[in-house]
Amino acid sequence: MAALNKETILSLAENAVKVALQKGAAEVEAYAYDGKATNVGIERGQIMKTALIIDRGLGIRVQINKAIGFAYTNIIDNPATVEGAIVKALAAAHASKPDKDWKTLPEKKPYAPSPENTFDSKILELHAEDLVNLSTRMLDAASESDKRVFPIEGGAGAGYGSNAIANSNGVSAFDVGTMVECSLAALAREGNTVTPVCFEFAAERTLNVDPEWVGKEATRLALSSLKTKPVETKNYKLLFTQFALQELFYYTLINAVKADSVERNQSPFKDKLETKVGSETITIIDDGLLPGGLRTGIFDGEGAPHKKTPVIEKGILKNFLYDNYTAQKQGKESTGNASRAGYLSTPSIEATNFHVLPGTKSAEQLLSEVDDGLMVSYLQGAHSSNPVSGEFSVVATPAWRISKGKIENATRGVMLAGNIFELLKNVSVVGGNERKMGQLVAPWLLVENVRVIGK
Secondary structure, eight states: OOOOOHHHHHHHHHHHHHHHHHTTOSEEEEEEEEEEEEEEEEETTEEEEEEEEEEEEEEEEEEETTEEEEEEESOOSOHHHHHHHHHHHHHHHHHSOOOTTOOOOOOOOOOOOOOTTSOOHHHHTOOHHHHHHHHHHHHHHHHHHOTTEEEEEEEEEEEEEEEEEEETTSOEEEEEEEEEEEEEEEEEEETTEEOOOEEEEEEESSSOOOHHHHHHHHHHHHHTTSSBOOOOSEEEEEEEOHHHHHHHHHHTHHHHTBHHHHHTTOOTTTTOTTSBOSOTTOOEEEETTOTTOTTOOSBOTTSOBOOEEEEEETTEEOOOBOOHHHHHHTTOOOOSOEEOSGGGSOOEEOOSSEEEOOOSBOHHHHHHTOSEEEEEOOEEOGGGSOTTTOEEEEEESSEEEEETTEEEEEEOSEEEEEEHHHHHHTEEEEBSOOEEETTEEEOOEEEEEEEEEOO
């Protein structure tokens, strides 16, 4: 099945808008998606399966007398099914209560030029055999490193996604992007000792992943977790890597800067714009136009232009993240942060590339700053953090003890307790070793005075 071209997918959205208006909608938004992904899966150290996923669909949102209706279809080559989805959306609007806060769908606004490094035609040419080769190279690199290491699961994947959006206010836009990734989870065994699972991955928008590095790094992490020692319960300096930061930030900080959370009194940042909420070392920009960003695109889930939005500047809270609805409700302008699960849902607020601006220090220089502390890569239980208060109690397994600037040994079952907003204020050094981790783009952070509960 060939990819839909720009004209075809954009016409699909534009025609749906016309039909819905003819059938009585006051406002209409049509979101069309076409994507394909090929995946190769690793189980117990063996390449076990391949999968080809093709997903196409159209989501319709209509407004009648300030009441909203939504419906979707994944059969887009039949005009009757598209019309049927429109009729369902209209029926849903008629059955819904009016929303007194509804203003209007986004107006047409100019878009920035397409960001660099978000589309690579070479990825479109990849087949399952190429991804098997990537996975094999990753497994070989892992198995050649040390026989005590056992790859558990992982794989490689590649694909593209194109989306088009049109609405009755003149919005009409198209974007397409590619992605390739590989990942490996491994553990190590020596005698009766078995480590926790250690995970590494690489994901890029262009064909620029290094499977050998992923395999070797997963192996290195697993091996370094073999010899463990307990730690004393007290406050330590902690060096957080991107895996740990992503877990903590997703369930606390990112929610706190969403405008709808602020509106519902679910954010501790309410009424704190232009006040100090973090260390002066911390600057965060939500950057939907970041070159090569995993969440980069021209427009958001309702056609508003993606932007660079300063969230925190040198510790000072500057902005919240808005979609069109919350922006109009509060007399603001959308920051381009409407997100949607493809054509299956209406938009909601989400970060794009939540970019913690890097400093200049390398990993080695960061380690040298720690006389007595821990390096934390993996967390369990971050999803149970309190998004309103910022309180967290998580298990770091494994974490690594740092003594006099060097990693000494692994620890296991160590608990971290604290508050993400206090943690932000206690960041003393921001590293220069940034990487992309889902919607987070960040370096390592060195944080002072975090409570560690040892066994």
